[in-house]
Amino acid sequence: MPRVYINTECPLHGSDYCARLNMESCDACTVRRRNSEEMELLKQDLDAIAKLIPEEGISELFQTDTCMLCRGTEKGKRTWYAQTDIGNAEPRRRHIGFLGIKREARTGSILPIQIACCDACRRRYLTLQYIAPITTAICMALGLILMSIRPIREPLMAITPALPAIVFVVFTLCGLMGGRLWRKALCARYGKKTYLNIFQIDALQRMRRLGWFELYEDRNVSRVVFSKRKLRQGLYTGACGHGAAAEPNAAVETTEE
Numbered sequence: 489m490p491r492v493y494i495n496t497e498c499p500l501h502g503s504d505y506c507a508r509l510n511m512e513s514c515d516a517c518t519v520r521r522r523n524s525e526e527m528e529l530l531k532q533d534l535d536a537i538a539k540l541i542p543e544e545g546i547s548e549l550f551q552t553d554t555c556m557l558c559r560g561t562e563k564g565k566r567t568w569y570a571q572t573d574i575g576n577a578e579p580r581r582r583h584i585g586f587l588g589i590k591r592e593a594r595t596g597s598i599l600p601i602q603i604a605c606c607d608a609c610r611r612r613y614l615t616l617q618y619i620a621p622i623t624t625a626i627c628m629a630l631g632l633i634l635m636s637i638r639p640i641r642e643p644l645m646a647i648t649p650a651l652p653a654i655v656f657v658v659f660t661l662c663g664l665m666g667g668r669l670w671r672k673a674l675c676a677r678y679g680k681k682t683y684l685n686i687f688q689i690d691a692l693q694r695m696r697r698l699g700w701f702e703l704y705e706d707r708n709v710s711r712v713v714f715s716k717r718k719l720r721q722g723l724y725t726g727a728c729g730h731g732a733a734a735e736p737n738a739a740v741e742t743t744e745e
């Protein structure tokens with residue numbers, strides 16, 4: 489379905505700025521009801537971010553039917569979109585931008601990223617996310633259950649009254665350690681099949697060279713959420729490169745899917 493932007497009064501209407509923002513509609517647009525001064529600042533922001541985007545844009549990450557997270561030549565079929573945000577220290581300014589970008593010392597820009605992903609890669613990511621806390625929880629529960637069984641607890645208490653509590657703590661620690669080790673082993677195994685860090689993907693390696701970094705990385709594994717649907721709107725979530733559109737009207741109707 490082509491997107492039609494009806495507000496022809498908007499100073500960004502039909503411009504490449506509009507294409508880059510890729511808003512769902514004029515009503516939902518972040519630019520709505522901005523005065524001219526604010527509009528200038530917004531354009532400055534967008535221009536600054538455009539300098540941080542590779543020439544070819546980043547749409548190759550999601551405008552594809554094959555998984556971008558699969559390693560090797562055999563790629564899975566795209567069934568999900570792995571989504572996250574990445575940050576850049578540029579542009580370095582203090583105030584809060586109109587795109588909801590918080591100007592902190594570390595982050596000048598935040599960009600939503602979506603990556604075509606197959607079932608297998610998603611499963612690996614989710615397993616790595618949950619394996620450690622689940623292992624810990626199971627060991628804790630096991631310790632608790634064992635220590636609540638009288639024929640086990642009472643002989644221990646006869647040795648020293650605090651022993652059941654100590655055994656429980658040992659179970660918990662074993663769970664923590666076991667979870668970590670298991671996760672590490674899985675990381676090594678999964679890492680051969682899946683890019684566990686999104687910046688290992690070619691397109692994002694180019695982004696890294698332009699100063700982008702991960703906001704929510706967890707021990708070498710990118711933290712992503714999975715969605716069946718593409719992001720509806722947001723900076724560079726549509727099909728556009730970083731700079732000026734080849735023809736101004738290309739921005740008015742951008743096609744989805």
Ligand SMILES: [Zn+2]
Nearest residue numbers: 555558606609
């Ligand atoms: Zn995959």
